[in-house]
Every structure is written in structure tokens, then in C-alpha cells.
Amino acid sequence: MAETDIESLIRSLVIPLLKQPQALSITQKDDGRYHRYIIDVAPNDVGRLIGRQGHVAAALRTIVEGTQSRRANSKRVRLLINDHRH
Structure with a gap:
């Protein structure tokens, strides 16, 4: 899957x-070992994206990293x- 396809998958x-959804921003950074996709959303949507105990974030990572x-x-x-906390 091409890199742009990964970004569209994330979106x-x-x-x-x-x-x-208009506040969504995805930034890609490459380093020696990883293609990093950094997701920025509105502060009040962060909890919706992470989910309770991180279950939504874990599911998203499983799909994208797979x-x-x-x-x-x-x-x-x-x-x-x-x-947005750090």
C-alpha cells in the first residue's frame, strides 16, 4: 500500500x-525505522479518538500498522x- 493510501485510510x-472533522490534520514524518503518521484533532475530539482505556486508538493502530x-x-x-496535554 502506498504512503498516500495509508493517509487516506487513516482519514x-x-x-x-x-x-x-475539519480540524483533522495528519502529518507524516520519516526517520530511520518508521513512517510516523501524527494525528491532530480538536481538543474535544481527542477522547473520542482514543476511546475508553485506549481501545479505539489500539484498534486504529492495529489496522494502520497491519x-x-x-x-x-x-x-x-x-x-x-x-x-494536546504535553
């Missing part, structure tokens, strides 16, 4: 969860949610 999974190539030398995909 299609996250937008239905948000009350303010799309990565299985080649041994490929970069891993990471999904990070900016929770």
Missing part, C-alpha cells in the same frame, strides 16, 4: 469518529495521536 477511519509491507527491510508504520 476514512478517523473522520466518522469526530465531531469536528497495512505495512512484510519485507524484512521495509520501514514500519507508526500511528501517533497528539493528545
